[in-house]
Amino acid sequence: MSVQEEEGWVRAIELDDLWEGELVQVTVHDEQVVVVHLEGGHVSAYLSACPHQGTSLAEGYLEDDKLVCPAHLWEFDARCGLGINPDNTKLAPRPVRIEDDAVWIGRVSDKEKTVARSTGSDS
Numbered sequence: 597m598s599v600q601e602e603e604g605w606v607r608a609i610e611l612d613d614l615w616e617g618e619l620v621q622v623t624v625h626d627e628q629v630v631v632v633h634l635e636g637g638h639v640s641a642y643l644s645a646c647p648h649q650g651t652s653l654a655e656g657y658l659e660d661d662k663l664v665c666p667a668h669l670w671e672f673d674a675r676c677g678l679g680i681n682p683d684n685t686k687l688a689p690r691p692v693r694i695e696d697d698a699v700w701i702g703r704v705s706d707k708e709k710t711v712a713r714s715t716g717s718d719s
């Protein structure tokens with residue numbers, strides 16, 4: 597698959613390949629990112645590594661608007677990335693835009709990555 601990139605945005609996946617209720621892992625900007633497409637059309641993207649012990653959230657599943665990690669069943673709000681159970685953690689979001697029937701993932705600065713790591717980890 598050819599990767600299309602424009603000004604820090606990568607065409608990550610076609611909407612035809614990610615139906616509502618599905619999630620997928622993509623590699624963009626040298627990061628593993630999980631893209632979720634919720635019923636009703638909302639699309640979000642987060643670093644794929646679970647903030648608990650790093651399991652790929654792409655191996656997890658969606659339960660309505662919750663993203664559930666398969667390893668120890670931590671639950672996250674798939675719309676915003678905030679932890680539900682436990683509620684003192686959160687996922688590291690990546691910018692998303694929908695254009696030309698595709699999901700585009702934006703680049704974040706190194707500073708934003710550092711903040712996401714320091715607030716998104718929990719043991």
Ligand code: FES
Pocket residue numbers: 646647648649650651665666667668669670
């Ligand atoms: S690694 Fe995700 S809940 Fe433990």
